[in-house]
Amino acid sequence: MKAALEANKPILGVCRGLQLLNVYFGGTLYQDLRLTSSQIKHLQSPTPQEVPTHHISVEKESSLGFLPENYMVNSFHHQVIKDLGQGLQAIAHGNDGLVEAIENKEKHVLAVQWHPECTWETENFDKKIFEIFANGDI
Ligand SMILES: [Mn+2]
Structure with a gap:
């Protein structure tokens, strides 16, 4: 992460990658969702991993602005951002307000x-996340 940032290379974080980036930038995590008041199921098992299960709202003026404002995503996490790291912007939230x-x-x-x-094979918008990364648009 440090080397990529120093080389000015783009980084796409996924799940724990988001959590690591947040901590790297000085943020904190809830180490378990039970420490929040969330009523959303963020561990969707046994629902298959390719099936979106919870809504998010997306900031229009962000790199994910191409996603529908009310989008559905899959979810396999029990940790979640508490305090945002310095210089980071929260650009999508669940209906529970979590980042x-x-x-x-x-x-x-x-x-x-x-x-x-x-x-990505069935959700074109999710595929586009990798495309903007590959195209250098992050
Ligand atoms: Mn989630």
């Missing part, structure tokens, strides 16, 4: 709490 995506445009950092690598 589902972050970015730092200047540093070319984008991270999502869900797993687009499980859904």
